[in-house]
Amino acid sequence: MSDQRPPAHTRASREYDYSEGRHPSDDLLLASVRQQHLDNRIQIEQHINECPFCRHKCHAFEQDGRLLSPYMQEQKQQFYPSITNRVMQRVALENRLSRRERVLADLQRAYKYSLLEGIVQKILGQQRGQPGDRTQGLFVSPLSPLTDEPLPGPFAALQSGSALRSGPTGSRRSAPRSFKRPAIALIVVATVLTLMIGLFASPIMKPVMTESHAQQTPPSIPRQHNTPIPVTSKSQSAQTKTPGPTHSGPQIVFCSTPSQLKRNIVQICGSGFTKYGRVWLAVYGFNVVFPRTADGRGNINITFTVNDCRLMPLQITAFDASSRRIATLQISSLSSCSSSRHH
Amino acid sequence: MFTDIQVVESLQARDANAFRSLVERLEQPIIGYLHRLVGDREVALDLAQDTFLQVYKEIGKMPQDLSLNAWIYRIATNYGLRYLNRKKLRSFIHLDTSEDYHPCFAVEGPEGQAETRILVEQALRSLKPEDAACLQLHYGDGFTYEEIGQILQLSPEAVRKRVSRGVTKFRASYGTAPKKRM
Numbered sequence: 064m065s066d067q068r069p070p071a072h073t074r075a076s077r078e079y080d081y082s083e084g085r086h087p088s089d090d091l092l093l094a095s096v097r098q099q100h101l102d103n104r105i106q107i108e109q110h111i112n113e114c115p116f117c118r119h120k121c122h123a124f125e126q127d128g129r130l131l132s133p134y135m136q137e138q139k140q141q142f143y144p145s146i147t148n149r150v151m152q153r154v155a156l157e158n159r160l161s162r163r164e165r166v167l168a169d170l171q172r173a174y175k176y177s178l179l180e181g182i183v184q185k186i187l188g189q190q191r192g193q194p195g196d197r198t199q200g201l202f203v204s205p206l207s208p209l210t211d212e213p214l215p216g217p218f219a220a221l222q223s224g225s226a227l228r229s230g231p232t233g234s235r236r237s238a239p240r241s242f243k244r245p246a247i248a249l250i251v252v253a254t255v256l257t258l259m260i261g262l263f264a265s266p267i268m269k270p271v272m273t274e275s276h277a278q279q280t281p282p283s284i285p286r287q288h289n290t291p292i293p294v295t296s297k298s299q300s301a302q303t304k305t306p307g308p309t310h311s312g313p314q315i316v317f318c319s320t321p322s323q324l325k326r327n328i329v330q331i332c333g334s335g336f337t338k339y340g341r342v343w344l345a346v347y348g349f350n351v352v353f354p355r356t357a358d359g360r361g362n363i364n365i366t367f368t369v370n371d372c373r374l375m376p377l378q379i380t381a382f383d384a385s386s387r388r389i390a391t392l393q394i395s396s397l398s399s400c401s402s403s404r405h406h
Numbered sequence: 407m408f409t410d411i412q413v414v415e416s417l418q419a420r421d422a423n424a425f426r427s428l429v430e431r432l433e434q435p436i437i438g439y440l441h442r443l444v445g446d447r448e449v450a451l452d453l454a455q456d457t458f459l460q461v462y463k464e465i466g467k468m469p470q471d472l473s474l475n476a477w478i479y480r481i482a483t484n485y486g487l488r489y490l491n492r493k494k495l496r497s498f499i500h501l502d503t504s505e506d507y508h509p510c511f512a513v514e515g516p517e518g519q520a521e522t523r524i525l526v527e528q529a530l531r532s533l534k535p536e537d538a539a540c541l542q543l544h545y546g547d548g549f550t551y552e553e554i555g556q557i558l559q560l561s562p563e564a565v566r567k568r569v570s571r572g573v574t575k576f577r578a579s580y581g582t583a584p585k586k587r588m
Contacts, residue, residue: 090570097544099551099566127573128545130580134526135442135546143437146451147429150458154425157459356448 086110086117096124313342313361313390315381326368333363333381333390340385346376357383410474417465429458432475435547436482442542443486445531453489457482476556479547483539483557490535529579537572544569 087095087107094100095107111117318332336342336357344353344365355363363381381390416424436457441450460481468477530538536558543549543557551565558565 088570089574090566093570093573094551094566097569100562123577124573127577130522130526131541131545131573131576134523135542137523141438141441143434143441143447143451145430146433146437146455146458147426150429150433150455150462151422151426153455153459154422154462157463354448 086114089120092117092120093124096121097128312386312388313381313383315344315363315379315390315392317392317394323366328366328368329376329394330364330366331379331392333357333365334361335390336361336363336381336383337385340383343382343384345380345382346378413474414465414468417462425462428461428474432478433458436478439479439542439547440482440486442546443483443535443539444489445527449489453482453485457485460485472556476553479543479549479557480559483543487535487539490538525580529576532579533572533575537568537575540565540568541572541576 087110091101091103091107092111095104095111101107111121313333313335315331315333317329319328319330323330331344333342338357338359338361340357340361342355342357342363344355344363346353346367353365355365357363369376377394379392379394381392383389413424413428417428433454437450437454440453440457441447444450444453457478461478464481468474472480530541533541539558540554543554544551549557551562551569554560554565554569555562560568
């Protein structure tokens with residue numbers, strides 16, 4: 064191919080030359096279809112008019128556009144709850160923060176988007192002694208909360224102040240780079256990590272057990288199964304152990320419909336939580352923490368797909384961050400996992 | 407109607423009203439963009455809050471050659487991509503927000519429409535986050551390649567390549583999905 068091009072031609076000049084069997088690249092064709100600015104638009108359009116091969120490609124690009132644009136435009140029609148008041152509250156709070164508190168807030172933000180997660184995962188993976196998990200993709204990040212509220216445990220302790228003596232001074236960064244911390248903050252983070260490992264490796268909400276929770280077995284992280292979990296009863300799609308009827312606090316139950324179960328969808332419904340309060344759902348079995356916000360009636364709902372029976376959640380603990388109460392749900396079996404599944 | 411310069415000057419003077427009106431004006435498109443990018447409504451709400459907080463804190467550092475909207479989208483994109491990169495760790499679990507299965511969100515019309523929508527969504531999820539961001543900004547928010555280049559700090563040529571790569575990958579993923587194409 065290259066010997067067909069005159070050696071004196073520069074790359075730019077070759078881009079303008081679509082004769083002798085040369086075609087514009089796909090990105091140029093797509094840009095032309097999408098009416099984007101192109102230096103050599105005239106030549107490209109002329110080529111498209113004359114070349115059935117490129118016309119066919121353009122037609123395919125138009126089809127893609129017809130598929131993508133309506134989908135995205137449809138999503139644009141969604142209405143989201145206003146965040147203005149929450150943002151303004153945070154701005155007001157930001158203005159009142161002392162330097163130390165500002166460092167703390169930065170630290171929390173660093174945690175939210177952080178790179179620390181990988182380290183924690185590595186350490187936890189070693190602690191659990193399941194090196195095969197990661198190669199099989201079974202070990203899932205234990206830390207995934209995305210919220211500005213303080214985490215229960217070490218972060219709450221951090222907020223009380225003793226752990227942080229000083230933070231970065233008024234060093235300011237470009238907006239997207241705020242997670243890069245000075246060395247002193249990293250040292251503090253390392254200390255925090257040590258505490259967090261203790262928190263997440265052990266039952267996650269242990270320090271704030273309620274009476275009802277205390278009666279249940281300690282929520283240790285169960286081993287993941289290499290074989291499908293046998294079904295103990297075919298009459299029920301899922302067998303669960305839920306808090307007793309006298310339970311007055313928050314409660315979570317397994318509420319997947321049969322059709323959802325056929326699609327391996329697990330739905331957990333919760334009630335009795337603080338209205339509009341933050342609820343943390345720790346799913347044991349694949350060790351993920353999901354943040355949720357209760358609705359106006361104190362209900363929560365979480366839905367997820369179990370792609371592999373080995374990842375079936377065996378225990379789910381919901382922690383109401385406002386009232387600091389706990390609800391636990393144990394799932395003994397899932398009928399959809401009784402049939403042969405891919406592993 | 408204020409110009410960008412007036413808004414930026416007001417924000418730099420810490421004018422709360424100006425900031426409030428900016429958030430009110432941009433919250434829906436920014437949340438929508440983040441929702442489409444990260445695929446989780448609640449996470450998108452969280453990320454949008456962080457985006458606006460960052461805007462308030464860093465308004466003094468806004469590049470002169472960039473429009474206010476592009477700069478805010480840049481911050482939102484960075485937050486979204488950072489979240490997506492972290493989410494790779496959870497690739498075995500597909501977490502759906504509860505509203506995905508709520509009846510009021512069901513797509514009306516033939517079953518095929520809903521199926522197509524799901525397949526399109528799955529195909530978009532299979533893209534690299536950087537390519538997906540380009541596609542979202544171009545097809546979803548109607549930005550030109552030049553504007554996307556400003557937002558993502560890329561040349562228009564790089565954006566052109568990314569969009570093309572994203573569309574090709576999207577077509578491959580959509581084509582391999584278990585559905586007969588029209």
